[in-house]
Amino acid sequence: MSDLINASLKELGAALTAKKVSAVELATLFLDRIETLNPGLNAFIALDRDKTLAQARAADETLKVGAGATALTGIPLAHKDIFCTRGWRTSCGSRMLENFISPYDAHVVEKLAAAGMVTLGKLNMDEFAMGSSNETSYFGPVKNPWDVARVPGGSSGGSAAAIAARLAPAATGTDTGGSIRQPAALCGLTGLKPTYGAVSRYGMIAFASSLDQAGPMAKSAEDCALLLTAMAGFDPRDSTSLERPAEDYSRDLEQPLTGLRIGLPREFFGAGMDADVRAAVEAALAEYRKLGATTVEVSLPNSGLSVPAYYVIAPAEASSNLSRFDGVRYGYRAPEYGDLNDMYSKSRAQGFGAEVKRRILIGTYVLSHGYYDAYYLKAQKIRRLIAADFQKAFESCDVIMGPTSPSVAFAFGAKSADPVQMYLSDIYTISTNLAGLPGMSLPCGFGAGNMPVGLQIIGNWFGEAKMLQAAHQYQKATDWHTRMPEEMK
Amino acid sequence: MSLSPEDISRIALLSRIELSAAELETTRDQLNGILGFIEQLQAVDTTGIEPMAHAVDVVQRLRPDLVTETDRRADFQAVAPETEAGLYLVPRVVE
Numbered sequence: 001m002s003d004l005i006n007a008s009l010k011e012l013g014a015a016l017t018a019k020k021v022s023a024v025e026l027a028t029l030f031l032d033r034i035e036t037l038n039p040g041l042n043a044f045i046a047l048d049r050d051k052t053l054a055q056a057r058a059a060d061e062t063l064k065v066g067a068g069a070t071a072l073t074g075i076p077l078a079h080k081d082i083f084c085t086r087g088w089r090t091s092c093g094s095r096m097l098e099n100f101i102s103p104y105d106a107h108v109v110e111k112l113a114a115a116g117m118v119t120l121g122k123l124n125m126d127e128f129a130m131g132s133s134n135e136t137s138y139f140g141p142v143k144n145p146w147d148v149a150r151v152p153g154g155s156s157g158g159s160a161a162a163i164a165a166r167l168a169p170a171a172t173g174t175d176t177g178g179s180i181r182q183p184a185a186l187c188g189l190t191g192l193k194p195t196y197g198a199v200s201r202y203g204m205i206a207f208a209s210s211l212d213q214a215g216p217m218a219k220s221a222e223d224c225a226l227l228l229t230a231m232a233g234f235d236p237r238d239s240t241s242l243e244r245p246a247e248d249y250s251r252d253l254e255q256p257l258t259g260l261r262i263g264l265p266r267e268f269f270g271a272g273m274d275a276d277v278r279a280a281v282e283a284a285l286a287e288y289r290k291l292g293a294t295t296v297e298v299s300l301p302n303s304g305l306s307v308p309a310y311y312v313i314a315p316a317e318a319s320s321n322l323s324r325f326d327g328v329r330y331g332y333r334a335p336e337y338g339d340l341n342d343m344y345s346k347s348r349a350q351g352f353g354a355e356v357k358r359r360i361l362i363g364t365y366v367l368s369h370g371y372y373d374a375y376y377l378k379a380q381k382i383r384r385l386i387a388a389d390f391q392k393a394f395e396s397c398d399v400i401m402g403p404t405s406p407s408v409a410f411a412f413g414a415k416s417a418d419p420v421q422m423y424l425s426d427i428y429t430i431s432t433n434l435a436g437l438p439g440m441s442l443p444c445g446f447g448a449g450n451m452p453v454g455l456q457i458i459g460n461w462f463g464e465a466k467m468l469q470a471a472h473q474y475q476k477a478t479d480w481h482t483r484m485p486e487e488m489k
Numbered sequence: 490m491s492l493s494p495e496d497i498s499r500i501a502l503l504s505r506i507e508l509s510a511a512e513l514e515t516t517r518d519q520l521n522g523i524l525g526f527i528e529q530l531q532a533v534d535t536t537g538i539e540p541m542a543h544a545v546d547v548v549q550r551l552r553p554d555l556v557t558e559t560d561r562r563a564d565f566q567a568v569a570p571e572t573e574a575g576l577y578l579v580p581r582v583v584e
Contacts, residue, residue: 103564196544210543240547308527319504326505328577333570340580341505349507357506361516362523364504365492378530380540385533387541419519420526436544461545 004029005166006484009075009223012169016063016074023059023074027052027118030076034120034167037488040148043161045081045139046089046122052076055118062116072230073116078168080159081122082129083214084203085109088119092205093127093137093155096331096351106203107235108172108214115230120168123158127353128322129179129207131155132425135416136355144187145485146451150409153183159217160187165488170218170227174204176211177310178404178429181441184217185404185454188443190471190481191217192224195461196436197242199228200235208317209240211310211433220481221442221471225250228464244462252469258292260470263397265300268428274407276447281403284444284455284474288401291473298393298400302385306431307423309386312366312379313434318356319363325351358419387435394460399470403428404441404454428456438464442471443480452480491521 004012004021015021031049038044059074084090084102086109091097105113113119126136134142134157144152145165152161156173160183163171173180175193184191192215199214206212216227228249235241262285269278285295327333327347334346352360366375393400406427415422432439437458444455455474459467475481492500497517501508508516562575571578 100568103561103568197547236550236552239549240543240545242545242547302533305530305533308530311523311527312530323505327570328579329565330568331570337580340582342507343580344505345502345507348505352506357504358516358519358523360504360506361497361500362520365496365500365520365524368500368503374531375527377540378533378535379527380542381535381538382530382533384538384541385535418522420522423526434544 005033006482007169008220009072009169009218009226012075013071017069023056023063023118024053026074027056027076027120030120030168037165037167041143041145041161041165042140043124043142043158043165043167044078044121045091045124045158048088048121051087052118052120055113059116059118070115070230071226072112074118075169076118076120077112077170077172078120078123078159078162079109079172080125080156080174082125082174082205083109083172084205085119085122088122090122090205091139092129093125093139094352094356095138096325098138098332100330104203107200107237108231109203111231111233112172123162123171125158126155128205128318128356129155129174129176130318130355130359132178132182132422133410133415134158135412136353138353141412144409145488146188147409147449150411150451151186153186153405153409155179156217157183160184160189160191163187163189163217163219164485166484170216170223172214173217174212174214175433176207176314177433178426180215180217181404181429181439181454181456182426184441186409186452188452188480188483189217189219190221190224190440190442191215192228192440192464192467193432193438194228194232194464195438197240198232198464200233200238200241202235202237206321208314209321210317211314213433220475221468222250222253222475224440225253225468225472247465249465249468252465253472255469256292257288257470257473260293260399261397262288262293262295263298263393263400264295265298265303265393265400265402267300267303268402272406272427273403274447277403277405277407277453280445280447280453281455285401287474287477291477296396298397300389300393300431302382302389303431305382306386306434307427309379309382310430310434311362311423312375313383315359315363316367316376317363319360319367322356322360327351355419383434386431390431390435390437399463399467400458402456404456408447408449408451408453432458437461438467440467440471442474443483445480492517492524
């Protein structure tokens with residue numbers, strides 16, 4: 001069975017088609033592992049064996065008939081709890097939605113279910129995706145399977161831990177400032193945040209709408225390419241969904257990298273990156289040169305402003321988006337209150353955790369009368385400078401590479417006392433979201449404490465196929481992505 | 490610039506989030522820390538730069554004015570804290 005928990009999605013698909021294993025057996029294998037290992041990790045926060053097995057039986061039916069089966073039919077996956085999933089509790093990691101059973105499916109959930117994938121359960125996350133360590137979840141932190149004394153990263157920390165521990169072959173994630181890439185790096189996985197607008201946000205609980213984007217998390221680039229092909233596509237229910245022809249993101253995987261120009265931003269290789277991360281990233285770049293790529297220095301002079309600009313823009317959008325949680329139509333309502341305003345204020349005070357409240361308050365302030373120009377408008381102008389830097393850099397390179405995170409996974413509590421320190425763990429990922437560009441992380445070695453290190457690849461708009469090709473060719477030449485934590489075997 | 494306790498109370502009121510006296514103090518410290526951090530944006534010359542509100546330039550799509558949704562009021566109200574006769578219940582606002 002150990003070959004099945006480490007198998008690629010392609011191999012799982014082949015085993016299912018060849019009837020070497022059934023979808024029910026595969027789902028049972030992972031559900032049993034979840035039962036044994038999840039109590040020590042806290043990655044899953046909603047499980048429903050009956051629902052999962054019913055979906056698996058339906059997939060087996062489809063596989064038996066043959067017609068309507070896809071490359072993903074019968075393969076299990078799990079959803080970050082930010083995706084509305086019909087009939088499942090969808091909590092977004094918050095007490096506010098502790099009892100919310102979603103009456104509908106997110107577009108992404110719908111598409112993956114239509115492809116025949118089987119939902120194993122819902123994954124823990126930082127509350128409303130606000131956090132970089134999974135410590136803000138109302139349901140308690142997720143532990144990193146490589147070392148349970150350390151954080152898995154966030155906000156898609158449950159997704160990352162579940163795959164790293166082989167409790168699921170793949171998962172969905174969302175990325176507003178690094179929430180797919182940073183946990184992928186800290187848990188030794190491959191994760192991709194697509195170009196803004198490539199994947200529908202319908203049914204994905206909104207944090208900062210101009211930055212939020214869903215993407216796949218899995219063991220390899222090849223798996224991510226398959227998943228993204230199934231997840232992406234136009235959806236009229238998301239007003240920012242892009243109307244483009246469907247893409248096969250696997251199309252270039254087997255192309256060699258000869259002539260690929262890799263841009264290395266000076267600002268990503270300065271002080272601030274730990275020595276162990278630097279060593280692993282440099283070694284990966286040497287491997288890329290061996291594979292025929294060339295490297296060129298580029299500059300993103302305004303990238304240092306991306307974290308402060310983000311912490312104006314993202315809270316501003318969050319304060320507006322989260323105003324919907326008023327204790328009237330859904331979500332938590334305080335047990336005791338006076339008038340209507342008192343009901344709102346008490347429900348929100350009790351329903352939201354500390355980090356979410358902080359961001360709503362900051363967002364409200366920067367949008368308030370007299371401060372809008374000084375903060376929000378100013379940050380939006382700087383956002384344009386950051387986006388323009390990337391376009392300049394892409395004149396001399398095809399993809400940009402650098403570290404995903406300045407350090408390997410840190411210990412619980414190490415950064416939770418000072419919000420600004422926590423915010424800075426996304427220093428290399430945030431600029432991509434501000435510019436709307438695709439970004440991914442893939443494992444490129446191990447650092448201090450034998451913890452995984454992530455290499456980040458940033459592409460130009462719609463450069464996903466090229467990024468996945470670059471990642472896949474590297475993964476054919478290396479085996480970092482095949483490693484799994486000893487304790488989880 | 491630094492936020493006073495009165496500023497925090499005003500922001501909390503606008504946000505409809507009740508803060509206790511103890512929370513007000515810690516919140517003030519943390520928000521001032523974050524504002525101190527974002528203050529560096531002020532030093533950047535942005536003369537003549539157009540604000541960028543969105544990651545991609547898209548125009549709002551229009552759709553034909555047709556009924557596309559089915560009535561699922563009962564499903565949607567099943568997740569509400571308090572309803573009666575198809576209506577959401579809130580404290581009385583008009584005497």
